[in-house]
Amino acid sequence: MKAFAIVFGAMLAGAVPTAAGESAPLAYECLRAAGPIRIDGKLDDPAWRNAPWTSDFVDIEGDSKPRPKFRTRVKMLWDEQFLYIAAELEEPEVKATLTQRDSVIFKDNDFEVFIKPLPDTKSYYEFEINALNTGWDLFLPKPYNEDGQPDNSWDIEGLKTAIAVQGTLNQPADKDQGWTVEIAYPLRAFASRQAVPLPGHGTTWRINFSRVEWTAGQPKEDNWVWSPQGLIDMHVPGRWGYLQFSENTSTLNK
Numbered sequence: 001m002k003a004f005a006i007v008f009g010a011m012l013a014g015a016v017p018t019a020a021g022e023s024a025p026l027a028y029e030c031l032r033a034a035g036p037i038r039i040d041g042k043l044d045d046p047a048w049r050n051a052p053w054t055s056d057f058v059d060i061e062g063d064s065k066p067r068p069k070f071r072t073r074v075k076m077l078w079d080e081q082f083l084y085i086a087a088e089l090e091e092p093e094v095k096a097t098l099t100q101r102d103s104v105i106f107k108d109n110d111f112e113v114f115i116k117p118l119p120d121t122k123s124y125y126e127f128e129i130n131a132l133n134t135g136w137d138l139f140l141p142k143p144y145n146e147d148g149q150p151d152n153s154w155d156i157e158g159l160k161t162a163i164a165v166q167g168t169l170n171q172p173a174d175k176d177q178g179w180t181v182e183i184a185y186p187l188r189a190f191a192s193r194q195a196v197p198l199p200g201h202g203t204t205w206r207i208n209f210s211r212v213e214w215t216a217g218q219p220k221e222d223n224w225v226w227s228p229q230g231l232i233d234m235h236v237p238g239r240w241g242y243l244q245f246s247e248n249t250s251t252l253n254k
Helices: 002-012 046-050
Strands: 027-032 072-078 082-090 110-116 124-129 135-140 160-166 178-186 204-213 222-225 241-245
Touching: 046 072, 082 110, 110 178, 124 178
Parallel strands: 027 072, 027 241
Antiparallel strands: 072 082, 082 178, 110 124, 110 204, 124 135, 160 178, 204 222, 204 241
């Protein structure tokens, strides 16, 4: 754990400077999966037991804003084929409407993944999913604020996703617990756009997660994230968190 802290400190030197009172980007040590993971949305595979949860999501602007009213958290694992992502979203009314792939998914309540596997470049990848397991994947050669244009033709070849609803979908008459997301993100999925080396022990990517939550009768959505951006804009990769790949299969091995 000490070595990871040292590496994290070095990585922070390359982050976008934060203003007074803003938090530095968070970091997550991604353990190697100790066994198979079945992508069914249920998060009950034994391998997940060794993966620590992230801290709970906060408002996209950070601690200056109220804490989210519903809990969201993530855990991750990896092997030679996939980056596995599990998300738990507390939600008393699980709902979704969009069923066509590559729809603008954030018009529903959604869960979003932002990945930058080449930290020294401007490019990055985005994936959004709703409670109907409808996804939207896109590649950005550079951020929108640098005149970047999204490439919606990019598809995550070999992607596996599943949703499990703890309650009933689109039934407002009852109260739900929430929904869980399980994603197997192929490590070779970037090849059609960029040459991305396969990760190994100590490889570091930039990553962040966002949750869009719409409240009935409100004109704007809430944006809750893992590593706070400090502003209402997910497309500032220098403010994302750090994902460090580890060959360890358990935090108890350290």
